[in-house]
Amino acid sequence: MLIRRPADIPSQEITSEGQYQSRRAFLASLGALGLALTPGEQRAIAHGIAREAGVHADDDKPTPYETVTTYNNYYEFGTDKDEPAANAKALKLRPWKVRIDGEVAKPADYDLDDLVKPYKQEERIYRMRCVEAWSMVIPWLGFPLKDLIDRVQPTSRAKYVEFTTLNDPQQMPGVRRPVLPWPYTEGLRLDEARHPLTILATGIYGKPLLGQNGAPLRLVVPWKYGFKGGKSLVRIRFTEQMPKTTWAEVAPDEYGFFANVNPAVDHPRWSQARERRIGEFFKRPTLPFNGYADQVASLYAGMDLRRNF
Numbered sequence: 184m185l186i187r188r189p190a191d192i193p194s195q196e197i198t199s200e201g202q203y204q205s206r207r208a209f210l211a212s213l214g215a216l217g218l219a220l221t222p223g224e225q226r227a228i229a230h231g232i233a234r235e236a237g238v239h240a241d242d243d244k245p246t247p248y249e250t251v252t253t254y255n256n257y258y259e260f261g262t263d264k265d266e267p268a269a270n271a272k273a274l275k276l277r278p279w280k281v282r283i284d285g286e287v288a289k290p291a292d293y294d295l296d297d298l299v300k301p302y303k304q305e306e307r308i309y310r311m312r313c314v315e316a317w318s319m320v321i322p323w324l325g326f327p328l329k330d331l332i333d334r335v336q337p338t339s340r341a342k343y344v345e346f347t348t349l350n351d352p353q354q355m356p357g358v359r360r361p362v363l364p365w366p367y368t369e370g371l372r373l374d375e376a377r378h379p380l381t382i383l384a385t386g387i388y389g390k391p392l393l394g395q396n397g398a399p400l401r402l403v404v405p406w407k408y409g410f411k412g413g414k415s416l417v418r419i420r421f422t423e424q425m426p427k428t429t430w431a432e433v434a435p436d437e438y439g440f441f442a443n444v445n446p447a448v449d450h451p452r453w454s455q456a457r458e459r460r461i462g463e464f465f466k467r468p469t470l471p472f473n474g475y476a477d478q479v480a481s482l483y484a485g486m487d488l489r490r491n492f
């Protein structure tokens with residue numbers, strides 16, 4: 184994020200209009216073929232995907248799988264957009280441990296499969312807005328983070344949640360260089376973490392996550408800039424104090440702890456008023472809270488979001 188600006192994205196990296204596939208037509212064709220559909224997919228067909236609880240709008244077609252899995256930010260695997268897909272292929276996904284600790288009644292080192300077993304993986308089609316002024320629409324597979332939080336029982340002192348991601352120089356060529364202070368960490372206030380839109384993702388397009396998208400477990404917070412979505416999580420820690428987060432530590436004037444998508448607050452080096460949906464030619468206006476304001480704006484009542492950007 185520090186290194187490449189939106190204007191630097193070469194035109195060959197932008198997907199052509201014709202590469203889009205219609206999710207609705209795709210789902211309907213699966214249904215017509217009698218193939219098994221998840222409940223989320225059945226709902227999508229029954230109601231038309233556009234009307235699902237403000238999750239996305241009529242003109243939000245899912246970005247093609249090929250694009251979602253080849254145009255990535257994952258600095259542990261390289262700082263160019265195509266490097267994570269090339270370098271994360273060999274990421275070892277099992278066994279995988281996730282430590283849950285800090286201000287919780289039930290701290291534990293979970294084996295990933297035990298951690299996710301109790302939860303039904305649902306599909307959530309979310310608009311995702313990168314701080315670099317591009318966006319995608321991604322059909323995630325995952326479960327509400329709130330369900331996990333309820334299970335581990337934060338204490339009354341817990342106010343924030345810190346997310347730490349894998350830091351393994353053996354597997355990740357990027358962490359052998361001091362591009363960022365490793366490990367990459369992110370954080371949310373507890374009420375943001377418990378919001379029903381906040382999920383832990385295990386897949387996209389009905390398939391398990393690939394390394395470049397944050398396999399095997401990744402945070403997704405659709406009303407915030409994409410950098411809040413820590414990839415390949417190894418630790419979830421509940422804290423009383425606001426945790427340090429990687430980007431806010433590296434460039435505090437550019438990347439705030441809250442990082443809600445806010446078209447009224449420019450990045451110091453570019454405007455946030457508009458965005459390029461990858462695959463589209465014309466830029467579109469950026470929506471406050473990435474279009475999820477009706478569901479999340481109340482979390483920030485009374486806060487000055489120009490200061491808490």
Ligand code: MTE
Nearest residue numbers: 255256257258348367396409410412413414
């Ligand atoms: N998580 C880790 N561990 N390392 C990273 O470099 N990049 C962040 C976020 N999570 C990043 C990360 C940024 S800047 C963005 S925009 C999103 O991941 C990109 O997610 P995507 O590549 O799946 O679209």
